[in-house]
Amino acid sequence: MTVSDRHGGDLYAAARELGRSPRHLIDFSASINPLGPSKRAIRAAVKSLPLACHYPDATCHGLATALVSRWKLDPAHFVVGNGSSELIHLLPRALSIRHALILGPTFSEYARALSMQGSRMTYLHATRKDGYQIPLTQACKALCTNRSRFDTLFLCNPNSPTGQVASSQDVLDLVDVAARRKVWVVVDETFVDYCEAHSVLSAVVRSPRLLVLRSFTKFYALPGLRTGYLAGSPEVVARIRRFQPPWSVNALAQTAAQAALKDRRHAQRSLVFMHRERARLVKALRTIPGLHVFPSAANFFLVELPSSMLAAHVTQTLRQQGLLIRDCSAIPGLTDRTIRIAVRTTAENRRLVRALCQLLKACRPIH
Numbered sequence: 001m002t003v004s005d006r007h008g009g010d011l012y013a014a015a016r017e018l019g020r021s022p023r024h025l026i027d028f029s030a031s032i033n034p035l036g037p038s039k040r041a042i043r044a045a046v047k048s049l050p051l052a053c054h055y056p057d058a059t060c061h062g063l064a065t066a067l068v069s070r071w072k073l074d075p076a077h078f079v080v081g082n083g084s085s086e087l088i089h090l091l092p093r094a095l096s097i098r099h100a101l102i103l104g105p106t107f108s109e110y111a112r113a114l115s116m117q118g119s120r121m122t123y124l125h126a127t128r129k130d131g132y133q134i135p136l137t138q139a140c141k142a143l144c145t146n147r148s149r150f151d152t153l154f155l156c157n158p159n160s161p162t163g164q165v166a167s168s169q170d171v172l173d174l175v176d177v178a179a180r181r182k183v184w185v186v187v188d189e190t191f192v193d194y195c196e197a198h199s200v201l202s203a204v205v206r207s208p209r210l211l212v213l214r215s216f217t218k219f220y221a222l223p224g225l226r227t228g229y230l231a232g233s234p235e236v237v238a239r240i241r242r243f244q245p246p247w248s249v250n251a252l253a254q255t256a257a258q259a260a261l262k263d264r265r266h267a268q269r270s271l272v273f274m275h276r277e278r279a280r281l282v283k284a285l286r287t288i289p290g291l292h293v294f295p296s297a298a299n300f301f302l303v304e305l306p307s308s309m310l311a312a313h314v315t316q317t318l319r320q321q322g323l324l325i326r327d328c329s330a331i332p333g334l335t336d337r338t339i340r341i342a343v344r345t346t347a348e349n350r351r352l353v354r355a356l357c358q359l360l361k362a363c364r365p366i367h
Contacts, residue, residue, distance in 0.1 A: 031340075045252045086228070140173070157192065161302050163302055208235070282301060
């Protein structure tokens with residue numbers, strides 16, 4: 001199968017194409033916290049600059065200690081990586097994945113990692129008529145029959161790009177079904193900071209077949225420093241570490257992530273802002289005739305365009321105006337009329353809504 005090379009957040013390529021400074025573009029394609037990183041994280045990174053003349057701590061001891069404090073788990077349950085993407089790419093080798101079931105439509109990096117290792121993959125897609133709700137019931141049925149002999153299941157919760165979220169209990173029920181059939185369950189919780197009650201990370205203590213991915217990219221707004229982590233049983237974490245290159249997480253990333261994790265005030269401020277601005281944006285988008293905006297538990301919305309509009313055209317037109325959105329046409333399970341829009345600041349969101357109004361010939365006042 002063909003795996004799309006495109007992701008959101010390619011700000012520099014867009015700037016080169018348009019002949020503009022990245023500072024003059026507004027990136028709705030990458031779902032990053034619009035409040036930016038914690039000031040404590042920035043100060044920590046700057047303070048650690050003199051450490052650039054030394055190798056970073058290969059064990060990420062300081063960050064691992066912060067994770068232990070945050071989750072009340074033994075450090076053997078954690079492995080820190082160069083973003084969650086590095087950890088995703090380590091999994092096919094570390095777990096010897098032969099055939100994975102991917103609950104889609106979803107993040108393309110799972111498929112890319114599996115493809116590069118030569119692993120088989122099968123998609124189980126959520127459907128438009130069900131509002132793209134994550135198909136956990138169907139996944140359980142697929143594992144119960146398991147005629148395809150799946151050994152791993154990938155689930156993004158909340159899911160990108162659909163924004164749908166499954167309850168923690170439903171996910172744990174799926175994990176139990178998988179465990180009885182010796183199937184690994186990889187739960188990507190990159191966006192769960194916006195709905196923490198849905199996290200299953202603490203369950204890795206009692207569920208040895210469960211692996212949970214987390215990132216400092218989205219909620220903590222540190223994509224340029226590339227930091228993420230995986231929680232799992234000590235045995236599987238040790239296996240993953242054996243495949244990880246040494247010093248893969250730089251010193252600045254380690255110290256910034258550690259400080260970000262400890263700054264609960266910034267985290268709370270980010271949650272309050274996102275809940276308010278997300279409601280404001282979805283209300284404005286739904287005033288535009290022809291748009292269908294799906295509910296979201298994350299900091300972005302999946303939007304279906306009118307039948308007369310293609311995502312590629314809308315994306316390119318807005319791009320020329322310095323507004324970058326995510327064209328979801330190439331994502332398996334979605335149509336050529338689907339786009340993803342991140343929630344940004346109030347002023348930036350208003351500018352995008354106005355541009356969409358003009359583009360769709362449906363101008364209405366925005367309050």
